[in-house]
Amino acid sequence: MATESVRNGGRFVVDDFAPDTIATPEDLTEEQRMMADAARAFVEGEVKTRDEELEKLNYGLTVELMRKAGELGLLGADVPEAYGGLGLDKVSTTLLSETMAEASSFALSVGAHVGIGTLPIVFFGTPEQKARYLPDLAAGTRIAAYCLTEPGSGSDALGARTTARLSPDGSHYLLNGSKLYITNAAFADIYIVYAKVDGDHFTAFIVERGTPGFTVGPEEKKMGIKGSSTCPLFFEDAPVPVANVLGEVGKGHQIAFNILNIGRFKLGAGCVGTAKEAIRLSVGYAAARKQFGRPIASFPLIGAKLADMNIAAFVMESMVYRTAGWIDEGLSQADPNAPDSGAQAAKAIAEYALECSIVKVFATEALDYIADEGVQIHGGYGYMQEYKIERIYRDSRINRIFEGTNEINRMLIPGTLMKKALKGDLPLLRKARALQAELLQPMPLPSFEDVLSLESYRLAQAKRTFLAVGGLAVQQLGLRLEQEQEVLVTLADIMIDIYAMESALLRVKKLIAREGEAKAGNAIDMTVVFVQEAMERIEQLAKKGLAAVEQGDSLQVQLSVLKKLMRAPQEDTIARKRMIAAKVKEAGRYVV
Template identity: 45%
Template sequence: MTTPSLPQGASFLLGDPAAIFTPEQFSSDDRMMVEVAERFCRERVLPNLERLDKQEEGLMPALIREAGELGLCGVDSPDAFGGLGMGKNLAARILEFMSLDGGFSVTYGITSGISQVGLSLFGTEAQKAAYLPALTSGEMLGAYALSEPNSGSDALSATTRADRVEGGFRLNGTKMWISNAKWAGLFLTMAKVDGERFSAFLVERDRLGVSISREEHKMGLKGSSTARLVLEDVFIPDENLLYEEGKGHHVAFNALNLGRFKLASMSIGPARRAIELAAIYAQERKQFGRAIAEFGLVRQMLARAAAIFYVAESMTYRTGALMDGAFEAFGGTVDGNRLAAEMYALEASATKVFASEAEGLIVDDCLQVFGGYGFTEEFPIARIYRDARVSRIYEGTNEINRIYIADRLRKKHPGLVAEAKGSFVAELLSRMPDPGADQVAQGALADLVILTYAEQSARLRGDEELYGMAIPILNAQAAAAYQTATGESVTLPPIAKPPVDAVANRVLAGELPSPA
């Protein structure tokens, strides 16, 4: 089921589409909203980082309420229930600029995103009316409770039970790594009815038997709350069952599809700030009588960071536009919403993996520009470095996303790999043998799929300098993935010399990353 103007999921493997959405195509009204978000983050969040890290009582909820007053907490939620009814792509762009600090971005992203999306897509009108207005206004924070101490990537092995009783269910179990646990008023919680049927429930914080454990001592994201949700004989009425009994996997995994795409924007937000900080520092720091911004290897790091950012940014908003198209075509009913959320699941996983790993590479290069000072808490790049590491872990580890991509290709898009074309990377993909049960080969196959999407997104966006800087990196990664899977060496295609100085000059002039 599709429409002539809506490409099939994974169809990018068959060659270039007629056009893709790029960040330059956001409307002037969209840009105004993004600028509001950026100004809020720079003026209200960044000056309060130390207070947020200490989890000063009331500060984080107050900032979320302020964001809600600006209309930023329900951008893509239904306008009938307090949201703005806008697209997923605009919501993601706003999230990017609300993610200049990782700790705040997690709190905001969970409340405005994954805690609302299950309700928006699968909730009854009564459920939406009961909870969405408080979430979209920022008056109540939300949380998503899927993981458990012994079920992370293997989510369906959860042991939290929902035993049927008169008028509803009794929930018992422990959920782990719950972001926003300290502040959330509503937990979208997964449990198995009678220990068998995986289902989704709306669990209010003030229900008898709900408790929150101590905060986890995290390496980064210290301003965010992460704790266990403990459910002890918690009564949940029938009307708080979300969607249908035994169909919680549709709620959980489609929320993750959208969450993974949005996580890409949460990854490029901190990467953007890291590049900005490194560019400023490189022009201020002097060694051997010159600003270090004049040294070739420093310029190379800045140019490489900008190029990788460009690729990740191109993928992110291309994916968001595809998702918006799917919801416009099919959304509006529960079944239509489910179809729309699933349609570009492969692209969402590919974007999440690339953007989160791009964030790690970018932040590492930018910290290197600071030298020894970057290794101290005196400079904000250290915080960004610590916070960035978890992006490759949550919303499904990058390893489980790679396995998912390989598995989805075999089950949903058989034959597409052999037909891949359009670039050196795609040609390598077309030569890949079936990986079978070999997870290393599955990961390599997924990498080539991800890199095909990355290369195509960057090339079609049209910035020749940034693409010229990025393509040797993408080609080298593709050759390494192919060799990992097959043992065959690969000759890289000839390319022009990367335009290091041209790209570095744009970074130092503040032209890159491209502004809101």
């Protein structure tokens, strides 16, 4: 039975949280850091030394290195100990995903294998399926791929046309159809394939390489991630044993969507690792490159770029680890040995589907920004392939498409919130109604004497703004709101900034409690700057949302209420960014 502690999904828009309710990178144990050190040593010693070969799509080398990663335990972190893995928590595997990110395309091959390739069997496999496949997957002696996308169904996963029909003797399902853009396709041994039984019942299957009627198509020629395999798959009466149905017939959507949720936040973890690498490369270049007789790092505008990059990485890191900690908490309540273990896991993961989408959108867009600024700092050299920032720039672009496009994820964020509210899981509508009367009352500003008291106030006002705009949208549009995509995306962007602000704010408060204000100075500066700039975005988003649902005098009333909600002292972000930049330049890397 779920406890109150694991019912946090979506509550950040209506409730406040204490700092000790979230996981942060500062909480990592010595054992977790040692695991990350092992992964880092592997990347530095085995992967980066053969980087050029990997980027030429050397299948044999990729497989060889994945075997070595398996021997080191780097592929079995999510696999239970009973099946040859390490059975680590999600915070630990998040750290591994972050650390492996510097392996570029190879990190993607590993990520697809350990995440969306292996986790369907971990969470939804029968004991027999787990015993048969997980030990090899953990060891890297067999490699996995996840096969959902089709030529005619990308974001609309349930629109898949691949079919499965039971053979006359009832022993096999015969698969027919195709899949597109499948990572690890060329060298995988195990494929998690989705098909519709009798053309109707969406179902997951475990398909093995060598199955008659199953073929792998040619490599796609991609913009980036060139060292990873991406191929189409084809099925022509491919027989898959009934014992290889994963989960229940007709319940494939539970597997597909919940595995994508895990994939989304793990993608965020990879973005954190790549963002840190981009910052390190950029500050190193800026310190060495001289123009007008001095290093370009000494120029304020370059410093401002480094500060903005560091702030974006800090906030995304805070969001990723917070979400990982909450998912850990939810999964800890599930019994992996219960007959309904898959359903329990699905429920625990689905609780934070909204947060996983938020992390995915924020992290992938923040990384694109960081990579772009990294190229700009490198100038013309950033456009040359001999500098890794060029590859980071190209490789990062796919992340906004992976695991559901950012547009789809933006639509899911408010949609999932409303579903939770209608089910009674969130007091969203009640709080929105109660807020209406409150907003008409005077709103005198409190005193802001304590550190981060202004930021805490502004976060609370951001939540009220969301409730005000969202409540009005529901009231005015009713069921039509589902079709008003621009309004939904506006609400999603406000929610993303709220989750981002709160994650950073809770992290720095936890840091202050542990180490004091002096040692948390840089984190305080980053949080102050981010909250100031996020509130500026939220104000513009709220104006756009209000104008879409109100007009005339009613709109003017709502805009005057918004003005009261946004009223707050202005921070000098230029001065704070200069202090942040100085810390980054002194460290020569990302710094908290």
